[in-house]
Amino acid sequence: xxxxxxxxxxxxxxxxxxxxxxxxxxxxxxxxxxxxxxxxxxxxxxxxxxxxxxxxxxxxxxxxxxxxxxxxxxxxxxxxxxxxxxxxxxxxxxxxxxxxxxxxxxxxxxxxxxxxxxxxxxxxxxxxxxxxxxxxxxxxxxxxxxxxxxxxxxxxxxxxxxxxxxxxxxxxxxxxxxxxxxxxxxxxxxxxxxxxxxxxxxxxxxxxxxxxxxxxxxxxxxxxxxxxxxxxxxxxxxxxxxxxxxxx
Numbered sequence: 001x002x003x004x005x006x007x008x009x010x011x012x013x014x015x016x017x018x019x020x021x022x023x024x025x026x027x028x029x030x031x032x033x034x035x036x037x038x039x040x041x042x043x044x045x046x047x048x049x050x051x052x053x054x055x056x057x058x059x060x061x062x063x064x065x066x067x068x069x070x071x072x073x074x075x076x077x078x079x080x081x082x083x084x085x086x087x088x089x090x091x092x093x094x095x096x097x098x099x100x101x102x103x104x105x106x107x108x109x110x111x112x113x114x115x116x117x118x119x120x121x122x123x124x125x126x127x128x129x130x131x132x133x134x135x136x137x138x139x140x141x142x143x144x145x146x147x148x149x150x151x152x153x154x155x156x157x158x159x160x161x162x163x164x165x166x167x168x169x170x171x172x173x174x175x176x177x178x179x180x181x182x183x184x185x186x187x188x189x190x191x192x193x194x195x196x197x198x199x200x201x202x203x204x205x206x207x208x209x210x211x212x213x214x215x216x217x218x219x220x221x222x223x224x225x226x227x228x229x230x231x232x233x234x235x236x237x238x239x240x241x242x243x244x245x246x247x248x
Contacts, residue, residue, distance in 0.1 A: 011064035031191030034208040053105025059112040127168040133243040170239040179233030186211035
């Protein structure tokens with residue numbers, strides 16, 4: 001990764017052996033701390049198991065997940081728009097990736113599909129540059145506020161995510177919901193409240209702290225399990241390219 005020695009945590013921060021959403025007031029998006037906590041907890045667990053070899057980080061910006069996957073891979077390549085802080089190669093994800101087939105062992109496209117007018121093209125490219133028997137780990141938002149203006153184009157259900165993977169020859173290892181009704185309500189309330197002058201940021205933090213405390217209770221876990229089928233914040237996909245499939 002470009003300037004790897006200068007990498008600093010941004011969206012996520014490390015607390016002991018665990019990563020969580022950043023509590024740094026200088027890091028924008030206080031209303032997104034809860035979803036970041038959920039995402040990085042899942043990423044940290046699964047990257048430890050599945051990340052290996054040459055890793056491709058798409059739409060990386062500040063490469064916020066580098067602290068999670070760096071110990072497990074041999075090489076990291078970051079692709080983003082020209083204003084990305086840690087990019088190795090400038091790339092428009094609506095266009096073909098400028099890499100040879102079968103190049104990467106691990107691919108992470110974090111929260112990028114919704115920002116593409118034609119996400120099917122990126123799915124084809126991911127399948128092409130992913131080596132046989134290797135893995136993609138993907139976060140896909142569902143209940144999320146409009147962001148990345150004016151490039152926020154889509155929301156995908158679990159059915160759409162699974163179909164994209166299947167038609168591109170990728171075998172699902174796991175597709176699971178991230179969050180449920182409580183997390184959706186807390187996320188929307190915190191993001192809306194964070195815009196209020198002076199009291200917005202403390203209010204957003206308090207809402208998410210209460211949601212976290214309730215989520216850890218037995219009742220909170222039952223609400224999550226019941227509601228995540230229909231009201232998830234997003235989805236987390238792990239898929240692999242079968243060893244026998246050759247894509248050129």
